[in-house]
Each structure stands twice: as structure tokens, then as C-alpha cells.
Amino acid sequence: MKTILTDIEGTTSSISFVKDVLFPYARKALPGFVAARAREPEVRRWLDAVATEIGGACQDDLVVETLQGWIDADRKHTALKALQGMVWKDGYGRADFRAHIYPDAADALRRWHAAGHSMSVYSSGSVPAQKLFFGNSAAGDLQPLFSQWFDTEVGGKREADSYRRIVAALGVPAGDVLFLSDVVEELDAAREAGLGTVLVDRREDYPQPRLGADTGGHRRVETFDAIDLAAG
Numbered sequence: 506m507k508t509i510l511t512d513i514e515g516t517t518s519s520i521s522f523v524k525d526v527l528f529p530y531a532r533k534a535l536p537g538f539v540a541a542r543a544r545e546p547e548v549r550r551w552l553d554a555v556a557t558e559i560g561g562a563c564q565d566d567l568v569v570e571t572l573q574g575w576i577d578a579d580r581k582h583t584a585l586k587a588l589q590g591m592v593w594k595d596g597y598g599r600a601d602f603r604a605h606i607y608p609d610a611a612d613a614l615r616r617w618h619a620a621g622h623s624m625s626v627y628s629s630g631s632v633p634a635q636k637l638f639f640g641n642s643a644a645g646d647l648q649p650l651f652s653q654w655f656d657t658e659v660g661g662k663r664e665a666d667s668y669r670r671i672v673a674a675l676g677v678p679a680g681d682v683l684f685l686s687d688v689v690e691e692l693d694a695a696r697e698a699g700l701g702t703v704l705v706d707r708r709e710d711y712p713q714p715r716l717g718a719d720t721g722g723h724r725r726v727e728t729f730d731a732i733d734l735a736a737g
């Protein structure tokens with residue numbers, strides 16, 4: 506029985522939804538969110554982490570500007586991702602948007618779950634953001650399909666040690682885990698840790714198909730329908 510570990514952006518869901526809907530929402534809402542909630546310990550902790558990184562004690566306004574710059578640069582910084590998740594909670598709560606999921610991904614996830622495969626998520630988005638994402642998807646509440654959730658608090662997605670830690674937490678042999686991602690460097694790190702890998706190369710996100718050397722030797726599919734769990 507395979508254990509499936511999946512990335513989100515560019516894999517189950519479109520890059521455009523994250524870049525064109527979630528990021529602008531967070532960018533706009535951040536100043537008001539920080540003004541209203543900066544004293545809450547879980548918010549303060551991450552604001553302070555950003556302040557430390559940019560040189561120590563500074564006004565929250567500067568921290569907000571820094572975070573907005575990181576959004577524009579698509580930095581996968583743990584503090585930014587944690588704060589984004591808190592901001593998006595309001596958006597999902599008010600039904601301002603629902604998370605995009607490719608129909609083939611939603612169908613396959615439901616099918617694999619019904620067949621008894623264990624499924625987990627590893628994304629740069631914070632664990633609370635991941636749960637909100639799948640709990641409020643355009644295909645309905647998919648959160649119950651997943652058993653474990655991992656973000657960059659376990660380590661960077663391009664580092665083999667992160668996958669070793671995930672495999673230890675999953676409690677199965679590395680070779681029984683299949684990692685799905687749109688990023689070859691992430692798949693390289695997972696393969697180094699002994700996981701099986703599939704490059705999800707979606708035409709909508711990557712108009713130029715990645716073929717030959719560009720696949721890094723990973724199995725390549727364009728949709729989840731083409732993923733053969735029996736292939737090893």
C-alpha cells in the first residue's frame with residue numbers, strides 16, 4: 506500500500522490561484538491584520554522573527570512592508586507563511602474565495618483514500634493554511650482525506666533531511682512513500698532520502714512541457730489520472 510505525500514501549489518492546485526488570489530489578498534489585508542492582532546502571542550512571535558531577520562527591533566510598519574516585499578518575491582519564509590495562513594482564515598471564513606483544486610487531483614485523492622492509501626501534505630504553506638485550503642476547496646471539504654501535514658518547520662523542501670524527518674513521522678519505509686511535486690529540486694531531495702517521486706507537469710502552470718533532462722529523471726505526468734501507484 507502506497508503512502509502519498511503531495512505538494513499543493515502547481516501540483517494539486519494552480520499556481521495562478523495562489524499568485525493571483527491568495528497572495529494579493531494577504532498583501533492587502535496584512536496592514537489591518539497586524540494593526541488589529543499584533544499583540545496576540547502567536548502573531549507577535551512571527552512578527553518578531555521577521556524583525557530579527559531584518560536587523561532587530563523595528564516598527565511593525567517596517568515588518569509589514571518587509572512581508573509585502575516577500576510576498577512580491579514569492580519567498581517561502583516560515584514566518585510569512587504562518588502569518589499568511591492567519592490572514593487567509595478570514596477570507597475563507599467570509600467565503601471571499603474557495604481554494605482551487607484540479608478536478609483530476611480531487612478525484613484521484615478521493616479514489617486513493619477510498620482504496621486505503623494513507624495521504625499527507627508537504628507544502629511551503631503553513632499547516633493551518635494547508636488545512637484551510639483543503640477544507641475550503643472548490644471540490645468540497647477534502648481535509649479528512651489527509652492524515653498528516655508538514656510545512657517548512659520540518660525543514661526546507663529542497664533538503665533531503667526534511668523528507669527523512671517526514672518519513673520518520675509517517676512511520677513507514679521511505680520506499681513506500683510517493684512524493685508528488687511540480688518542482689524538480691524538491692523531487693531530487695525526496696529521491697535522495699529514498700522516496701519514490703512523480704513530477705506533476707501541468708500545462709496550465711508550465712506551458713512548456715519539461716521533457717528529457719528537464720524532468721531530472723523523475724516519472725512525469727500531466728494529471729493525477731496518469732499516476733500509477735503500482736509503478737513503485
Ligand SMILES: CSCCC(=O)C(=O)COP(=O)(O)O
Nearest residue numbers: 513514628629630634635638
Ligand atoms: C496552502 S497555502 C498556499 C500556498 C502557498 O502559500 C505556498 O507557498 C505553496 O507552496 P507549495 O510548497 O505548495 O508549492
Ligand SMILES: [Mg+2]
Nearest residue numbers: 512514515687
Ligand atoms: Mg509546488
